[in-house]
Amino acid sequence: MSVLIAPDKFKGSLTAREVCEHLAAGITGRAPGTQVAALPVADGGEGTLEAALAAGFRRVAVQAEGPDARPVATSYAERDGVAVIELADVSGLGRLTGPPAPRTATSYGTGQVIRAALDGGCRRIVLGLGGSACTDGGAGLAEALGARLEGVTGRGGAALSAIDRLDLSRLHPRLAEVEIDIAIDVDNPLLGPYGAAAVYGPQKGATPRDVADLETALARWSQAVAAATGVEAACVPGAGAAGGVGYAGLTILRGRLRSGIELVLDLVGFPAHLAAAKLVVTGEGSLDHQTARGKAPAGVAAMAVAAGTPVVAVAGRSLLPPAAIERLGLDRVYPLSALEPDGRRSMQRAGALLELVGGQIADDWLA
Numbered sequence: 001m002s003v004l005i006a007p008d009k010f011k012g013s014l015t016a017r018e019v020c021e022h023l024a025a026g027i028t029g030r031a032p033g034t035q036v037a038a039l040p041v042a043d044g045g046e047g048t049l050e051a052a053l054a055a056g057f058r059r060v061a062v063q064a065e066g067p068d069a070r071p072v073a074t075s076y077a078e079r080d081g082v083a084v085i086e087l088a089d090v091s092g093l094g095r096l097t098g099p100p101a102p103r104t105a106t107s108y109g110t111g112q113v114i115r116a117a118l119d120g121g122c123r124r125i126v127l128g129l130g131g132s133a134c135t136d137g138g139a140g141l142a143e144a145l146g147a148r149l150e151g152v153t154g155r156g157g158a159a160l161s162a163i164d165r166l167d168l169s170r171l172h173p174r175l176a177e178v179e180i181d182i183a184i185d186v187d188n189p190l191l192g193p194y195g196a197a198a199v200y201g202p203q204k205g206a207t208p209r210d211v212a213d214l215e216t217a218l219a220r221w222s223q224a225v226a227a228a229t230g231v232e233a234a235c236v237p238g239a240g241a242a243g244g245v246g247y248a249g250l251t252i253l254r255g256r257l258r259s260g261i262e263l264v265l266d267l268v269g270f271p272a273h274l275a276a277a278k279l280v281v282t283g284e285g286s287l288d289h290q291t292a293r294g295k296a297p298a299g300v301a302a303m304a305v306a307a308g309t310p311v312v313a314v315a316g317r318s319l320l321p322p323a324a325i326e327r328l329g330l331d332r333v334y335p336l337s338a339l340e341p342d343g344r345r346s347m348q349r350a351g352a353l354l355e356l357v358g359g360q361i362a363d364d365w366l367a
Contacts, residue, residue: 026358
């Protein structure tokens, strides 16, 4: 029997690749001879770059600015003229070298990586959003690609309150030649009570005053962008992704917003692997109410169900009631918390616990 393992990361514990390795060890240890295909996946946020590399893309190193303007060593993945860029790897919260900087954090480095891919001759760019440290509406990204923000001094979302005009006359010329897909897993607009500043600002360290200032600045930015591009997109679902980088992707880059997990599954060749599988194992650190809103296990399960293939999930914990699990199409969920109720110890022992779960899956499905 062939098993396809396609999980997302267990955040704070294991990468998606490591989850695959431990599950495969558990399954083959209990059911020798089982054919196991490991396919790490992601929903467009953290882990997207790793998923592309695991699927055979090559790594292209890039030096860029992190969200606090300090230099970082990052990269993009490339294959056959397609570049996969992960915003979190250059402009993410994990790249901050000091405390959160909600007012000044910038997406400039992500624009530098896009520029490198353009200069490298890539014909299609897949930009994975999520996990950003910034709330700058993608202004930093645009500036790195040649845009001029007249009236603005400094970088970061708060600085946008001073913008007078956006000049796109020096935008990188190859942007008009490439196809740009923007992978997202949220449906927030740029502005308003469900917008980038209000919803995600506090997660990036923003105080209520910061949120109000960032909202005002993003509104000013959206007016400048609309005047320069002729595109009104502040209310488009997904424009608020990654602190508003989704908005710049729609308007300035003229990209397409797409479901992150669907885009990643296509990139890594999931349909071909699925065709050969008799069982699919997916998962993530926490199965909860967010899972159904475009997270990796939901996307994997949907494709498996459509193909008529049984699909189970592993997770550090599952907060989903039986009805929600059924709606996702999951035949069963295996939470590590059933083996180790202490959350801290479960995260520390996640690898060993996943191997035990792999053995359980073999007993239940491969007998």
